[in-house]
Amino acid sequence: MPLVALLLVAYLLGSIPFAIVSSRAFGLEDPRRYGSGNPGATNVLRSGNKGAAITTLIGDCLKGWLAVWAAQQLGFSAFDAALAGLAAFLGHVFSVFLRFNGGKGVATALGVLAGIHGGVALTCLAIWLVVALISRYSSAAALAAALGAPVAGLYFLDEQATIGVLSAISAVLIWRHAANIRRLRDGTEGRIGDKKKK
Template sequence: MTTLIYLLIAYLLGSIPTGLWIGHSIYGKNLREFGSGNTGTTNTFRILGKKAGTVTLLVDLLKGTLATLLPIWFGGSWLSPIIIGFLAVLGHTFPVFAHFKGGKAVATSAGVILGFAPSFFLYLLVIFLTTLYLTSMISYASISVAICALVGIIIFPALGIILPSYDLVFSVVIGLMATVILLRHQDNMKRIKNKKENLVPFGLNLTKQAPKK
């Protein structure tokens, strides 16, 4: 019963549509009607600004972290905390509070990893920030992180760094989260290929994207 409660709480935490609610309650805007139509961090930054985007990023990150830490803090679960955390990712992607139309799961997935494997989170954060600066694209950085996460769970245990040993459950959940992220970024991949992806206002834009104004 305790495990089921954790799973339910994790899903409901993930289902909180942070950007959507901030847009409605504070700015009087429905994020689905602007920009990419996505309710996640990137579109919130683009449409509502830095403050709203930062709050959305932090809340979406903490949703995953809290869901993962609850069974660690209070015990009583026969499931690995990272599995429970993954329910927050599913909630973020298919939120019950937003007609099951959610974000792309990057921030919440990062929060799960932060709660379960902080050193692996730091490795992915470095990849994300470096790629973001080089490409000026949040989407490219997110895709790169998903791929590097898959590479990391294979290489690091063999080298004995960051991840000291192979963990089947951890590897499977990382694989699932990476798959969700990659699937949710298919449209971005097409725009990147066509040199039309949206950019952040800094970085080197090495791939020479030229989005429509």
């Protein structure tokens, strides 16, 4: 399989909006119509349906991991596999099925990291959990984990190009959280577990 074809398939895989798929499966309202409007697990949780939120989280993580794993199984290099993960991540953020307006990409990024190196993924997950438990802000936890990903990459990975992919994912994550950063600064950011608002 040519690399271009791999990246296209990975992008389409990443574009699957599990927040919307799981919401429909559980008979819930479209997550883009309440809370933050973000089609992601945290916003689905605001519906009060933990099953739908967990399904969304698992689906979004798996598509990131699957893109990297499939590339590895097909014999692509570690860097090419990381690029496939990046393509899946960008598919989630800029989903072709949602008119190129997808989610923030936190869960999909975690799946990509797990495919690249378990140590990087576990480090970022630990950062997310600690910050989330202390602050109860999912966005603050995501930002901290995003900043930690390239640093963890420097420790666990040897290939500089792959660390560059981690840096690109982190940069997009931070950019996608620009509105959250403003709300955190203003004290208006919603906390984990808050119920949905129209």
